Amino acid sequence: MTQLNSKIPQGPLAEKWSHYKAHQNLVNPPNKPKLDIIVVGTGLAGASAAASLGALGFKVKIFCIQDSPRRAHSIAAQGGINAAKNYPNDGDSVYRLFYDTIKGGDYRAREANVHRLAEVSNSIIDQCVAQGVPFARDYSGLLDNRSFGGAQVSRTFYARGQTGQQLLLGAYGALSHQIKLGNVKLYTRQEMMDVVLVEGKARGIITRNLVSGELEKHFGHAVVVATGGYGNVYFLSTNAMNSNTSAIWQIYKRGAFFANPCYVQIHPTCIPVHGDYQSKLTLMSESLRNDGRIWVPKNKEDAEKIRKKQMNAIELKEEDRDYFLERRYPAFGNLVPRDVASRAAKERCDAGFGVGTTGLAVYLDFKDSIKRLGKDVIEERYGNLFQMYEKIVDENPYNNPMMIYPAVHYTMGGTWVDYELQSTIPGLFVAGEANFSDHGANRLGASALMQGLSDGYFVLPYTIQNYLSKDIKVPRMSTDAPEFVETEKAVKDRLDKLMGIKGNKSVDYFHKKLGHIMWENVGMGRTAERLQKAIDLIKELKKEFWSDLRIPGDNNGVNTELEKATRVADFIELGELMAIDALQREESCGGHFREEHQTPEGEAKRNDDDFKFVGAWEYKGENETPVLHKEPLVYESIEVKQRDYK
Amino acid sequence: MDLTLKIWRQENPKAKGKFETYKVTGISTECSFLEMLDILNETLIDKVQLPINFDHDCREGICGMCSLYINGRPHGPDDEVTTCQLHMRKFKDGDTIVIEPWRSKAFPVIKDLMINRNAFDEIIQAGGYVSVTTGGIPDANSIPINRADAELAMDAAACIGCGACVAACKNASAMLFVAAKVSQFALLPQGKMEAQARVEAMVAKMDELGFGNCTNTYACEAECPKQISADNIARMNREFFCAKVS
Numbered sequence A: 001m002t003q004l005n006s007k008i009p010q011g012p013l014a015e016k017w018s019h020y021k022a023h024q025n026l027v028n029p030p031n032k033p034k035l036d037i038i039v040v041g042t043g044l045a046g047a048s049a050a051a052s053l054g055a056l057g058f059k060v061k062i063f064c065i066q067d068s069p070r071r072a073h074s075i076a077a078q079g080g081i082n083a084a085k086n087y088p089n090d091g092d093s094v095y096r097l098f099y100d101t102i103k104g105g106d107y108r109a110r111e112a113n114v115h116r117l118a119e120v121s122n123s124i125i126d127q128c129v130a131q132g133v134p135f136a137r138d139y140s141g142l143l144d145n146r147s148f149g150g151a152q153v154s155r156t157f158y159a160r161g162q163t164g165q166q167l168l169l170g171a172y173g174a175l176s177h178q179i180k181l182g183n184v185k186l187y188t189r190q191e192m193m194d195v196v197l198v199e200g201k202a203r204g205i206i207t208r209n210l211v212s213g214e215l216e217k218h219f220g221h222a223v224v225v226a227t228g229g230y231g232n233v234y235f236l237s238t239n240a241m242n243s244n245t246s247a248i249w250q251i252y253k254r255g256a257f258f259a260n261p262c263y264v265q266i267h268p269t270c271i272p273v274h275g276d277y278q279s280k281l282t283l284m285s286e287s288l289r290n291d292g293r294i295w296v297p298k299n300k301e302d303a304e305k306i307r308k309k310q311m312n313a314i315e316l317k318e319e320d321r322d323y324f325l326e327r328r329y330p331a332f333g334n335l336v337p338r339d340v341a342s343r344a345a346k347e348r349c350d351a352g353f354g355v356g357t358t359g360l361a362v363y364l365d366f367k368d369s370i371k372r373l374g375k376d377v378i379e380e381r382y383g384n385l386f387q388m389y390e391k392i393v394d395e396n397p398y399n400n401p402m403m404i405y406p407a408v409h410y411t412m413g414g415t416w417v418d419y420e421l422q423s424t425i426p427g428l429f430v431a432g433e434a435n436f437s438d439h440g441a442n443r444l445g446a447s448a449l450m451q452g453l454s455d456g457y458f459v460l461p462y463t464i465q466n467y468l469s470k471d472i473k474v475p476r477m478s479t480d481a482p483e484f485v486e487t488e489k490a491v492k493d494r495l496d497k498l499m500g501i502k503g504n505k506s507v508d509y510f511h512k513k514l515g516h517i518m519w520e521n522v523g524m525g526r527t528a529e530r531l532q533k534a535i536d537l538i539k540e541l542k543k544e545f546w547s548d549l550r551i552p553g554d555n556n557g558v559n560t561e562l563e564k565a566t567r568v569a570d571f572i573e574l575g576e577l578m579a580i581d582a583l584q585r586e587e588s589c590g591g592h593f594r595e596e597h598q599t600p601e602g603e604a605k606r607n608d609d610d611f612k613f614v615g616a617w618e619y620k621g622e623n624e625t626p627v628l629h630k631e632p633l634v635y636e637s638i639e640v641k642q643r644d645y646k
Numbered sequence B: 001m002d003l004t005l006k007i008w009r010q011e012n013p014k015a016k017g018k019f020e021t022y023k024v025t026g027i028s029t030e031c032s033f034l035e036m037l038d039i040l041n042e043t044l045i046d047k048v049q050l051p052i053n054f055d056h057d058c059r060e061g062i063c064g065m066c067s068l069y070i071n072g073r074p075h076g077p078d079d080e081v082t083t084c085q086l087h088m089r090k091f092k093d094g095d096t097i098v099i100e101p102w103r104s105k106a107f108p109v110i111k112d113l114m115i116n117r118n119a120f121d122e123i124i125q126a127g128g129y130v131s132v133t134t135g136g137i138p139d140a141n142s143i144p145i146n147r148a149d150a151e152l153a154m155d156a157a158a159c160i161g162c163g164a165c166v167a168a169c170k171n172a173s174a175m176l177f178v179a180a181k182v183s184q185f186a187l188l189p190q191g192k193m194e195a196q197a198r199v200e201a202m203v204a205k206m207d208e209l210g211f212g213n214c215t216n217t218y219a220c221e222a223e224c225p226k227q228i229s230a231d232n233i234a235r236m237n238r239e240f241f242c243a244k245v246s
Helices: A013-024 A030-032 A044-056 A096-103 A111-129 A163-181 A247-255 A286-288 A298-309 A322-328 A337-349 A367-373 A375-393 A448-470 A482-500 A507-521 A528-546 A560-584 B033-046 B116-123 B147-157 B163-169 B175-186 B195-210 B219-223 B231-245
Strands: A036-040 A057-065 A184-187 A191-196 A201-208 A215-219 A222-223 A264-270 A291-296 A362-365 A402-411 A428-430 A613-618 A627-632 B003-007 B018-024 B094-102 B107-109
Touching: A013 A111, A030 A191, A036 A044, A036 A201, A036 A215, A044 A057, A044 A184, A044 A222, A044 B094, A057 A191, A096 A111, A096 A528, A111 A163, A111 A448, A163 A184, A163 A448, A163 A528, A163 B116, A163 B147, A184 B195, A191 A247, A191 A286, A191 A482, A191 A560, A201 A222, A201 A482, A215 A482, A222 A247, A222 A448, A247 A428, A247 A560, A264 A286, A264 A337, A264 A507, A286 A375, A291 A298, A291 A322, A291 A337, A322 A337, A337 A402, A367 A375, A375 A402, A402 A507, A428 A448, A482 A560, A507 A528, A507 A560, A528 A560, A560 A613, B147 B175, B163 B175, B163 B219, B175 B195, B175 B219, B175 B231, B195 B231
Parallel strands: A036 A057, A036 A222, A057 A184, A222 A428, B003 B094
Antiparallel strands: A191 A201, A201 A215, A264 A402, A291 A362, A362 A402, A613 A627, B003 B018
16 A cells, blocks of 8 residues: 655754755766656646756656746636735744644644745746846835735735736746747647556657647656646636646556545625526735735625615715624734635624625625725725726725635645655656645645746755656656656547436536536535435436437547547536545644534634644545545644634 | 637648638627636537637736737727726627637737737847846835826836737737837936837837737727727837937
């Protein structure tokens, strides 16, 4: 049986990473060009890894499913990126960033990884500025900061409401530079279908060319998977339409453990659902909670009138409004972490105080900030977000409060990786949102960008060398080797099977049905009963999918329905694992809220005695029960307590 | 609302495409344009017909993947939005909507409304970056930048690389796209070091890839979903001139 070895270096917490770097094995310059590295995904983690590894001299191949690396969904991150620079002199430090991240993750993340993340956070800002990322600046020409949820300092660097875009374009520029130099080769509109194992090690991938429909075999001495999260298992999420779980699901089926699949972040500030034809949900940046106040009517009768459009929000008197986050959490107010804010909004709506025509919305109001700072300042800070809101909702948020509701946004779970970001398959590294490593059971705002770039710029370039140092004598393999041919055949069989179903229902039919099951039963509030129900319903759905799916056309060329079908097939299986994981975790922590486990005030109640571990699942075969492995979480540097934002 | 759609269908890059007419009924005004096409595609799949292929991904106006030439305008009739953020409330019941792919020699059609925009990547690869590699960078605040310049650089950097500027231009020129990247770096001290080589390499690549020349019609600026200003083109011309005479 595979044993989990997190490979956390010895020594005091703050010295672990320097110790690792000082003692790891390296590959000398003449040997680097003899080693091939495959990177799958061109978001922050993938692009920064490929650019950095290419610059070191390795031969890198990078793959994306879109038409250009710049389309990866990191581009859509709005609010900012955290770093422990302490430029505002407000008491920040590496330790405090580390502490906030561990606490924000509800004590379910690995200490050593999170400390490393906080340590390299400052280098990320330096790197991005050197690339020409146009961060916001103050009038002295120095970098500006804003505050974000779960912290009492201002440590978030930002580029208007387009921070992800600017950071990704920085990484894309660095990647393009390496492509020009010939160190990286780019493959667009190619989807990874499987990983190729040779003698138990990852040695390549099978891709499908999404234009020609042909399968391709690619060799690499090591493989990096940086394909993002799996939020689209819910059909409706803030993820891009093509974001999917397939790469990390296929490697799970080849032996890479999947950790904490039930940890999903439901983001509090998204534009509410408006119709059953809706294809995705749009996030309104958490940065809005800096200046916006969240409220619902204090009286149910008023809420009722607003829902029936007999009354407008702005008519409601101040004393008739319930600023429920400020009421419940006076210390952090509107800036409580995302999981806490989302649950509080759901609680008010479930209790009948919700607004909007569906009753599933709360207000995010800028009236007071506009009065205090002026409309110009608010426009400068959030202009593009306000414009986006107005285009979608057809209402002016400067005059009327925004309506928001929680939506699936990020997945903390993912492929289990050790301290080196290596999965349980040797030579297979997983970076960014695709891995489980740094956010525990809840991610703080502005930390996803930090983690993606930390993994790519500053962690993988070291840890992959440590692995490849043993591979310098391994020659490039022919992709005619039996392992490649067999894996390619397995992929082809899977595609033929999907094409051969010839049933009556479209992929979207199944995807929406799965999304509904997941949102209702494995969403913001979970119970043993509903989780079991989800498992049963998903099993039925899987049968229906494999007997009644219809994919028009053929496999020789562009076939977007086939692309979607391969992804939804994987989402269905993942959905079941998420429910299984949520069912075993008899506690509430972070984004995982089991209604059976809450404090009298309705806060998440952890069970540290029994569940202070990472739950890593091992695949055992089709229709077999997966096996749970536990990596105990040891906290040496901080005291584990009940999270308190009051 | 009920609509008639005339949509460009093309089997592959070499095939001769043609318009096909479709009807959609009962479309909500709250629906986005691409959701309307999703609804049409579901009805086609129900009839075992091939759905219409179009590029899209984030559906929140930032990835730059969606395109579409709608009733003669890139990204359709609304201003300052991409197609994915265009909503059906901008149309009237009974309208006929003509939907085509971007038309440009440098952006060949892959299938139906999907196009190949690799040319933009190639232009960036020619020099659209600061050539720093990872690590060994001084503290971020050691390079103070005038706030006004930083804001202007951000205005230019907001380009999403969708190609609407090329689609809008009668010459299929990529000047606005190239100028936005050149400007971003020309305005920042980090970009000054390689400014001359950058503008020369990017312009040469743009010409090589078959984009047309700029004749100052400003159609690009008018159709840009991110309001990238044509002032950037003037700035690029100045940079280009300086590079050539130095």
